[in-house]
Amino acid sequence: MNADICTIHVDGIPLDTLSKVQTYLKPFMLSLEVLQQVSARLERDLRRGLGRHSHHRAAVQMLPTFVTATPDGTEKGDFLALDLGGTNFRVLRVRVLEEEQRMVKMDSQICAIPQDMMEGPGEKLFDHIAACLGEFLKSQNLQGKILPLGFTFSFPCHQKEIDKSILIRWTKGFQCSGVEGHDVVQLLREAIQRQGDYDVGSIAMVNDTVGTMMSCGYRDQSCEIGMIIGTGTNACYMEEMKNVKRVDCTQGRMCINTEWGGFGDNGSLADIQTEFDVQVDKTSINPGVHTFEKMISGMYLGEIVRLILVKMTKDGLLFKGQASEALLSPGGFETKYISHIEEELSGLENGNKILSNLGLAWEPVDVRVVRMVCDTVSSRSARLCAAALATLVNRMRVARGLERLKTTVGVDGSVYRKHPNFSAELQATVRQLAPKCDVSYLLSEDGSGKGAAMVTAVALRLARESRLLDDSDGEDSDDEEQ
Structure with a gap:
């Protein structure tokens, strides 16, 4: 029997090719259990950053903002x-x-x-x-x-x-x-x-993250978290003053600028960093700094995808082993391409144009593999961001002694706004990681x-x-x- 007739395709990718592609992408596929471990590590870092004596050496800086209340609607x-x-x-x-x-x-x-x-x-x-x-x-x-x-x-x-x-x-x-x-x-x-x-x-x-929370807080008085996921990433939230050991006050609440982009700078994410994350960090302008940000934010997602595509091409899995000058150039695969390629209806057509503009001789299977790479990298970004956000809402619920927490997150940033699947995946993952919290999301204006x-x-x-x-x-x- 002809071998070609026996070849099975999944989403247009032959099974043998799919199996090889998955070996590159498997390290990006983080289980719920791994995300729970990431959340537990971040929780430890949050406490360290809030401590009177430990904050100097904390990877997550947890900066007091001296904003002690959110809008109540009476401001004028x-x-x-x-x-x-x-x-x-x-x-x-x-x-x-x-x-x-x-x-x-x-x-x-x-x-x-x-x-x-x-x-x-x-x-x-x-x-x-x-x-x-x-x-x-x-x-x-x-x-x-x-x-x-x-x-x-x-x-x-x-x-x-x-x-x-x-x-x-x-x-x-x-x-x-x-x-x-x-x-x-x-x-x-x-x-x-x-x-x-x-x-x-x-x-x-x-701080711009605090501004996001406060601008949304005027429209929705339950908004007590601000999150930005765009070129960079950061979040702030309303912490109980009794937990902010570095400020001499125990009453009420204060907005804390987490600077969570630095999560992992102490090596706590080394076990889930891929070889591509390590390479992105080494070639950045600030090696060893902003580890978490480099795994999830818009400045770096395109470069992570590019490095994966380069390795696949060198291994003969893409473009018949022939890379273009644009693909080999750092920054050559822009993060916005990921959003275009993952569009539900026009993604494959967009992929055709993008790969052609990059000077690559592609076949239909190449476009589908590239789409799979983009989807995997952006999905990891959304799930890691969700793990960090779930850490904040779980912390707020426990600190306030609540059976359930109802809160709103004010959100801004190009990745959250423009990627076709990011927000839905982030929200679904937060529901899994913070089952006792009812979280709403409001885009900042x-x-x-x-x-x-x-x-x-x-x-x-x-x-x-x-x-x-x-x-x-x-x-x-x-x-x-x-």
Whole structure:
């Protein structure tokens, strides 16, 4: 009998080819038991990061944000927001309308930061920011008003108060002198004073993950987690103050910026890292750092797929053993290709075009194998992210002594938003790993802008409530004296 007639195909891939492909992909297929182990390791790291004496050596940094409450829907007022995280920064005016239970972004302005300013004196950078803020206020006819400001500053900082944050190190191509080790809120205030023709009210420092949680929290008051899964990944959540040993307070809750991208930097994920993960790490700009992020985020998923395809091609399993220059070039297989190839209806057609554009001579079976590789890598990303998220919700439930926890996760990031299957797989896996938690998901709308304004609004509400409480206590004391 003809051997070709006996060949069985699964999803268009002959069984013998499928068996070989699976040997490459098996290390990416993590069982529920393995994910539970990953979750248990992260839980240990969370506790270490919160500890008074252990946080200095913790892989997961667990940074206090000094945000002690989420929105309750009564916030209102006019706010400014400043978002600095790259070669452009934005200034926004946000109006919060209590009676309509909604926020309105009134207007915004984008300002470029020239390359020489990114590498020059810090004072010059902050003067540029202050000048652009002044121009925006003038365009909005707000020069005479003193509005509170939410400041999203997306660089690693050690936050000491909601309005005091020390830059640890520059990233993203910035190298401004005189800023590292200094309070960026104070530097901004000094620049505004030098500008001289306007002033701002209170300033609240905001991490972009916290902004995501807070912008969603205004629409859904049960939102107590913020998660970003895009170019990078991170999450924050509301922790019981009694567990935050590095802050001298035991009452209430505080939002903790986990910086979970560093999970595994102490070697705790070595047993599930594949040879391709190790190679991605070695060739990155920061080897040995952000281990978890490199396994799941958009900056690295395309490169993981490319390395798998290169090895399969060299072993003669793809493209008749002939790789193209584009496939052999680091970064040649972009993460967005994964989403395009995994589209349910047009994925194979998209795959044909992408492989052709990469200069590869493909056959139909090659496209199906590439699709299988993409699906496996993105599936692992979703399941690992789910394991980390389940760790947070399980922790919150236990810490609050609840039989069941009902909570909402505010989410942002291109991988979550644009990948056709990522969100569904993440949510399904969280249900398996956190069966006593009812978790809803809400996509953030401009978390870095509206969220920054919301942090400021909540801080002002809490200050107002505290003053009213103090006044009430004073009246009671007077009554007692009489």
